[in-house]
Each structure stands twice: as structure tokens, then as C-alpha cells.
Amino acid sequence: MMNFSLPDGPGESIHVGTGAPLLLMAGPCVLESKEMALEIAREMQAITQRLGISYVFKASFDKANRTSLDSFRGPGVKNGLRILSKLREECNLPVVSDIHEPQHAALAADVLDIIQIPAFLCRQTDLLVAAAETGKVVSVKKGQFVSPWDMKNVVNKLRGSGCETILLTERGASFGYNNLVVDMRSLPVMRSLGCPVVFDATHSVQLPGGAGGSSGGQREFIAPLTRAAMAVGIDGLFMEVHPDPDKALCDGPNSLPLDQVEEMLRNLLKIRNAVGGECGQ
Template identity: 50%
Template sequence: MSEVQVGEIRIGRGNPLILIGGPCVIESEENALDTAKELKKICSTLKIPYIFKASYEKDNRGSEKSYKGPGLKEGLRILAKVKAEVGVPVLSDIHRIEDVESAKEVLDILQVPAFLCQQTSLLLKVGGSGKPVNIKKGQFIAPESMAGAVKKIYSTGNRQVFLTERGTCFGYNKLISDFCSIPIMQETGCPVIFDATHVVRNYGIPSEDPKGGSPQFVPHLSRAAVAVGCNGLFLETHPEPRQALCDASSMIPLHEMKELLRQAKTLHDIIREWGIG
């Protein structure tokens, strides 16, 4: 397995479990800073390398009336402030090739959304940035098919790539976790992160509706993914999930993150002794 380096953080190849965490979308500067500071505090205590994530624009919302975020310019300003004030790497998703030049000046990791994981023009542009790239596996494709996306990034000369498992379609509006996908995608040579919060969304139901997600299963899925050998967790969290402007029904309350991560790290430390992950 290759090792992806993000500043002082090393992902994969037997390195410690990492956290990519934060709110689904940037709601305000205050929310982003407060969430990042609390997660950094938790991760510092648990000795978990931490990367802050939040979308500057969610261009794949179910309704044109749904909150999409502050946009590229304001979103990057806030992410730059999180990076400078909190002292953590930052990640956000890229929906358009024209965003890459501006985004790469601020972001430490460029993320390709699941819906766009086969979009050749976007993958080549993101790969050509020279920045580490996180490709989220589409809910609609087999884990083996992610090898094609990886090769597209590699073709640009960029080898700093990791993948994120975020569920597989199980009929309409339902996702399930196929944990075999973690070792299958690791066969590409890339580290694999597990997204435990998007997989519990019930699509077709607005995220502000409590029926739109089952966040009570996030700890179970997180522990299972770590036991299988994922290299990190991707968890969306919010101080008050029910008041969140996006994915309110699937995010984890911020005050529950410490215990969830403590359990995950304990498991990961055990399986590292077995040479897994």
C-alpha cells in the first residue's frame, strides 16, 4: 500500500488511524472554527491525526432551494482561516474543473465527490494540481471499478491518492455497507477511508426530516470498518445536528465524537499489531 502524506500526517501503510471530520457544509465562520477546534482537541488527546472537512459548495443537493454553502470565494476564505487559526489541514470537495486553480491554493486535499468519481475531465484536473486527492466511491459502482479512477489520477504523475467508501445502493433510496470493498479498494495500492455518516442517509427524504437518516448506526459501522482494516474515518459532525443546514439527519453530535473515536482507535491499535490496515 502506498503512503499519502498531508503535511505531517501520513495515511496508510501501517500508520495511525486518521480522522477526516467536520460539518457537511460551511454554515458560518464561527461554526467552522468552533467545530475544528473541538475536534482538534479531541484528536490531540487521543493521538489521532486530524483533517478538517467542510464543503464550500454542495452542488448536488436534492432541491434548488436547499442551502448549498457560501460558495467558492467565501468558503475558501473560511477554510484558510481554519487552517491558519486551528493549525489543521483542510479538505473540501470540487464539483467543477474551473474551481481547481483557486482551491489548490488553500486546500491540502482536493476531494472528488462520489457522483463525479468517473468524471475524467475533473479527475485529470484535480490530479494535475499536484495536491493529495480523495476520491469518494460512487454508490453506483463496484469497488473494483475504482481502479480506473485511480489510474486517471496517476496518469497526471500524481501518486498521492486515497479512496473513501461511502456505501452502495441497495434498491432505491437505501445504502448498505459492503465491508469487503475496503480490502478490495486497498488492492489498488491506495489507502481507504470509511465514511460512516453518509452511508446512513435515507435518500429521497429531505435531510432535515428525522426519517432521512439513521445516525444511531454510525458507531457500529465505524467499529466494523476499523476492524476490517480501513485507514481512517470520515465523519460529519455538528454541535446541534437537528439545526444543521445540510445532512441534519445523519451527522453525529459533536459531544459524542470523543467516545466514538476512542473506541475506533482502541480497535485500530489492536489490528495494527496483526499487520492489518
């Protein structure tokens, strides 16, 4: 079993790997308000406790890679980390968010249990080094332009900078313009690098820039793609969920409605139990 404990995290340690509960990182794309974040966190916490899933709340405090200059980016580093800190304390939940600049790593490490590296930035050496030096668990989204076997270079950068625990996430590869395709072979390939693998269920159905001034998405494909990933075998799942995705301020077209989460997770766990959680041959 590959496993890790969340450093300084609330509650019990989280273990990830064969024989361990599924890890779920889920929440809204961007922090829209503290109230909404708490609503989603508490509902997701209740669902995952019923299902025996390890849960980490996710939300971005600042989305620096939005399509348009006018797109909503979030509350910013200072206010966003303050919201995540209060949510972490009030709900007794570990939290994950993404950083876009090396100078944000140390600030984020004071609050986050897992530091996420966005797909577009997975090759940025200074960002990886800064994240590794915090001593936190680092979760890296595989770039849409990077092969799964080339993620070994990302892993080597992190390990060479002192990071002991790395999660690698599949979120689709560029397929022409404004489209992504998921190569399920990437899951066992990345796991062969000695890291737990995560499937990003919602960004994998994104249509980057497909709505003109913003990204589109095909949320009807979230469930079938995730079932396929679960059959291949994954250690964790990443999802963006929202009470009303059509009114979300970011990534609504590829977010899963909150009221559909539990049924989908129950079906996924049946598949995971059937294949034994294995990832590979």
C-alpha cells in the same frame, strides 16, 4: 506502510497506513459560518490530539448536488475558500473540501491540502484530471453505483494525470430506492489498488432523497458500521460532525453530534489496536 505528506500543509507531515496513526477527516457537511467552523475545528483538534489521531478539517464550500433547488449549498467558492484559508491559518490545521467543476480545482488548490471528489462525480474524467494536475492529494469517494474493483479506472485516470497520492473512500452502495448498504469487502479490494482506504462513517447511513426534498439518515447506525469497518481495517475515517445535527443546514440526519465524537473514537481505537490496523485478510 503507505504514507503521504500534505504538500504545503501546516504543522507536521501526516503519514497514513499500517503502523501510522488513524487519519480523521471531520467537520460539518457545509460551512454554515466561520464561527461554527472554528468551534468544531478547535474541539476536534483537541480531541484528536488527546487520542493521537491525525486530523484534517473538512467542510464543503458549495454543495452542488443537493436534493432540492431550495437546499442550502454553502457560502460559495470565493467566500468558502476564504473561510477555510482563515481556519487553516488560525488553527494550524490541514483542510479538505470537495470540488464539483474542473475550473474550481486550481482555485481550491491554493487553499486545500486535500481535494475531494464527490461520489456522484467519481467517473468524471475532466474533474479527475483537473484535480490531479494541481499536485495535491486527491481523495475520491467511491460512487454508490461503482464496484470497488472498478475504482481501478479512477485510480488510473488520476495517476495518468500526474497524481501521486490518492485516497479511496467507501460510502455505501445504492440498495434499492433511498437506501444504501456497505459492503465491507470493498475496503481490502480498494486497498489492493495501492491506495490508502477511508471509511465514510456518516454518508454510509444516509437515506438519499429519503426525506422528500432532502436526504434522510440513520445516525444510530454510525457507530456499529464504523466499528465493523475498523475491524476490517482502514487507514482513515471520514465523518460529518455538528454541535446540533437536528439544526444543521445540510445532512443533519446523518451527522454525529460533536459531544459524542470522543467516546466513539476511543472505542474505535481499541478495535484498531486489537487488529493492528491491518486491512485485508
